[in-house]
Amino acid sequence: MQQKSLDEFYRMFKTERHEVTDKAPEVNRIENEEVSKEPLKQIEEEIAPRNLPPSYLVSADYDGARGVVYLKLYEPNSQRIYFWYDNTGHKPYLLTNIPAEDLKKLDRIANHPSLDHFEVIEKYDALHDRMITVTKVVAKDPLAIGGKPKGSMREIIPDDYASTFGKIGEAKVWEAAIKYYQCYIFDRELQPGMLYKIEDGELRPYRHEETEKNIRKIVEGLAKEGEKDFLPYMEDWARLLEYPAPKMRRVALDIEVYSPIATRVPDPEEASQPVICASLVDSEGKKRVLLLRRPGVEEGDMNLPSDVSVEFYASERDLIQVIFSALDNYPFVITFNGDDFDLNYLYHRAKNLGFARSDVPIYRDQNTCSLRYGIHIDLYRFFLNRSIQVYAFGQKYRNATLDEIARAILGKSKIELTKSPSELSYGELARYCLNDAELTLELTSYNDDLVMKLLMALTRISRMPMEDVSRQGVSKWIRNFIYYEHRRRNILIPNSEDIISVKGMTVTRARIKGKKYMGAIVVKPIPGVHFNVAVMDFQSLYPSIIKVYNLGYQTVRCPHEECRDNIVPETTHWICKKHRALESALIGSLRDLRVKWYKPKAKDKTLSSEQRNWYNVIQSALKVILNASYGVFGAEIFDLYCPPAAEATAAIGRSIITQTIDKARKLGIEVIYGDTDSLFLKNPTPEQIKMLSEWAERALGMELEVDKYYRYAVLSSRKKNYLGVLEDGSVDVKGLTGKKRHIPLFIKRYFDKIEDILSHVKTPAEFEAAKREIERTIRECYMKLKNREWGDINDLAFEVVLGKMPEAYDKTTPQHVKAAFLLRAKGIEIKAGDTIRFVKVVKEPFVKPVQLATPKEIDVDKYVSYLRSTFDQILDALNLEFDEIIGLTRLEQFM
């Protein structure tokens, strides 16, 4: 943990009192400045005030020098961050089953310099459904509990108990791996992202009466008979989600660094080269470009937009000083890859230039850079998050690069460079760097500050500091709010190995080799063109199962004999009938709120657009959490990993979909396809749909609804492969090769044409004309290829992402890896995550990176056969033959 001290901060604050101007400041740095006591008090009053109007709790951390947790609060009117230091005497601790008198016999504990005291407390042990007595070992500082390489109490207690008492493996410790500030949040039931005020030095939650009324309305409206135990959870969630989010004043920062080798970015840990440019773009519209004067650099076109202030600095030190001033002035600082590069570089560069530690406003630990004043959000880390990428942004971008994300989300791109930043004129450099900072800011401001609000919503749900939420994954978010609930209810937080040893592993066998248990059912499709298809699905199937069937680590294979008859189908697991699992209550209530309140409200036209926008943010945040809520049970990295719970969820899902298909057939409905939670019904009557839906509610306790109607659906014989035309003519294409991202643009364009033709078909009669048109299209595509008239060779490139370093492919050498090696031979740097663009060529090794290939090398026949397999997926459902279309006779096919 970084040692952070308020005193250091005072020094900064004092030097920051003067306004930051747009001109280069005169540098007048005073080393080891003496700070007198009197002004200190005044400054403390300003940054850690005894009274503060309602402000948003955005962060918590530990101040090593003071030995207490401090909070960062964002006051929305002054748009400043204020600090609050713990005054409750809260201290870090762990729990152990070893009685205090035995702990006192362990020398390294009894004489531990940081030991504070022991307490005897009672906790509820959910794994065994009993109260237990544990010793709370309280320490003076968090590192004494854990986090040091060795000598932490969490290691000493089991080790020394074993050696002193000769009882190996008997001493247990709990709750010793929770970050101290997080522990503090739990114990004080703090709600990050929510409003607090400070009154005479005391921190108090602030309640907004109008919003509170709304919350009561929601809870009353959604409460159902028989789900009374959900009410408190619903109310807590609704409060977190209903309170509005503030405008967050922020600045985006991007820097450019000189590099003697054009293709290499300087190592931030060494920081051997000067910072030559920096851009600061803020949420109020202020734009600054800071340039370092260097000999021999051309001016270039310095005619930047009039709202941009361009500032030249003769000394790099001055330039960095100005950046640091900005970092000390904004409550939120946004970067793209600032953890790894920009802030990291500035930190080390400042060190190299001889800045005093207290003049550097950046803290570094492991992989992150934080700020002494504000909140640093690294958008790269946020957009890299898989669940954000998939569920919040619908996989619009594939690689988390600024260029690709900006293109996908903003429709804007980075400025393309033909030379390295070091070789640019001032004008070019300024434009390039400014553009990056503008894109970075815009990624947080587009769509009415969607990303900032999403972060705020996730901060509240996960009950984590905003910096952590933006950097950690969904499994940590989910873990955290479940932990929070444990503490609140005095439930012992179990160790992962305890869950495994009590609950055991899975009992079913997966269909796929290497998987841990059996998953979902996919119904074999009936191939062909089907008109009037209703797609019904269970809304949030897995979260619903977790809710309705009371799943959680404490309820699956619970300790009660009397629950053993409550069996999960196709397994030997049973589920508790006596207690409600925390996961079931938390995930279940979130699901209900999303389905019954936030999704409808996000579309409610009677609400203001700001209100709708916020509800849309909330429903997206919930979607991200809910979609992962089942998966985490089956993920080893999840701290409440419980394979039988994951397995039970999937097993119940199979049972539900199977029963529903049976019921549909009994009702005389033809089921032509289904996957996991959906059913494709051919030409059902409204009555049939209603009966099926009511049956599901009655018999299964699950909500089954029509998701959409297809005018018609084209099913092939393959699972997860179909095409459906909606009533408005838009087309859903699922799983077909023609839509996959790695295939050549040349083929994709023709596939899109066919999709367009199909979207215009309304009746079976129109189908014949459409078929002829499809044939024409395919023939054209084929002829273009045969005649080598594809135009740009780039359009023939397959684009495949390297899953790992090229040399790590030890089993096989796929084509994109072969191409990667060719690139590397040309001196191009290749690493995991790179997209390799290659074409198929006639000569060995039959592939070539598109950059190195010429048109005459292209293996046309390979492309034709690729064309065939791609279009066959649609053609066989339409009763067409690729070879007949392209005019091959039967005889020719054999030659």
Place this chain on the structure above:
DNA sequence: ATCTATGGCAAGCCGA
């Protein structure tokens, strides 16, 4: 340090 899950398809590699 970081990381939800399983099912399914197409293509290509590679050993029997």
Place this chain on the structure above:
DNA sequence: TCGGCTTGCCAT
């Protein structure tokens, strides 16, 4: 030559 296996991309 065949079939199992690896890989990447996608569905849910």
